[in-house]
Amino acid sequence: MSQPAIRTVLGDVPPAELGVCDAHNHLFLASPRLAGRELDDPEAAVAEARAFARLGGAAVVQWTPFGMGRRAGRLAEVSRAAGVHVVAATGLHQAGHYAPALLERVGGRLADLFVAELTRGLHTDDEPDGPTGPARAGLIKVAGAPHGLDAHARRVMTAAAEAHHRTGAPVAVHLEGGTAALDAVDLLCGTLGVPRDRVVLGHVGRSPDPRVPRQAADTGAYLAFDGPARAHHATDARLLGTLAALVGAGHTGQILLGTDTTRPVARASGGEGPGMPHLLSVLRPSLERELGPEVAEAAFVANPARAFAVPW
Structure with missing residues (x-):
């Protein structure tokens, strides 16, 4: 069996070489x-x-x-120019993000599309029948609906599970408002057989129910806490308290942290927000001070190195 590696747009790298990671963000969207x-x-x-x-x-x-x-043809250029590893995604978001005609074209062969982008290359113009470039995806993105899983979510998750079983790639789940975490795990892991440590639950800290992060952690999935620079979100104010509770319950090894920048104005460079630098200029020192450097090292380095590693 191959040694685990993280598939970046410039090629596979050993997990130990990933380094400090923003585990959920968008360079293009x-x-x-x-x-x-x-x-x-x-x-x-x-x-x-x-x-x-x-x-x-x-x-x-x-x-x-x-x-x-996602500008598949430009991701490698950004990675080289910035001097950072970039892990790209295949998969599909909620149906409302797409033209119905595109969903109809790909609907019957989603698993094959995902596998092709994981193993051969991303479609450079986001056309399922178009050419692929050398950059390959390293994870499969799926999305729940508000407070549950609609038919589109179930169809995409079923295809993502098949693609996981064919490649080993992790499945990253957008949880709308932090809802439906247990529904997603029940379908992906309970019904479709994806190992729980191959699932990353995104936005889990945004649920208004403070019990949700602990319930999600108890499933064994990774939890991505993202968007910590959005100071107007109540979930951001309680982020450190939520992380402290998870650490106290033995879930340090499941915590991931990311920025989830979705608008130009939220960036530090040319925008009004603290952007990606906020993770390391503000959040990491706070985490080290409140919970210790070992927890910060786990969240920023050790956990993403495991979460996104695959024996390709």
Whole structure:
């Protein structure tokens, strides 16, 4: 069996070489739901990633899936220019992010599409029948619906599970408002057989129910706490308390941290927000001070190195 590796857009790297990781972010992103707020500027992406790298950042996991303006042909350029590893995603988001015609074209062969992007290369123009580039995906992105799993979510998760079984790739789940975490785990792991430590639950800290992170952690999945620079979110104010409770319950090894930048204005470079640098200039020192350097090292280095490693 091959040794585990993390599949980046510049090739596979040993987990020990991933380094300090932003485990959930977007360098490029476009959707009809976000009209006028696209992340589509390669220079801005490089500037933001460089600002992260200057503080010790070494890797960013881009959760932008197929068909959402991920700029597959530019990701390698950004990685080289910024000096950071970039892990790209295949998969699909909620149905509302796509033209119905595109969903109809790919609907019957989602698993094959995901496997092709994981093993051969990303479709450079987000066309399922178009050419693929040398950059390959390293994870499969799926999404729940608000407070549950609709038919689209179940169809995409079923295809993602098949693609996981054919490749070993991790499955990253967008939880709308932090809801439906247990539904997603029940389907992916209980019904479809994806190992629980191959699932990453995103936005789990955004649920208004403070019991949800602990319930999600008890499933054995990884938990991605993302968007910590959004100071107007109540979940951000209680982030350290939530992490402290998880650490106290023995879940240190499941915690991941990311920025989840979805608008240009949220970036540190050219925007108004603290962006990616916030993870290392503010959050990591706070985590070290409140919970200890070992917890911070686990969340930023050791855990992502395990979560995204696959014996390709």
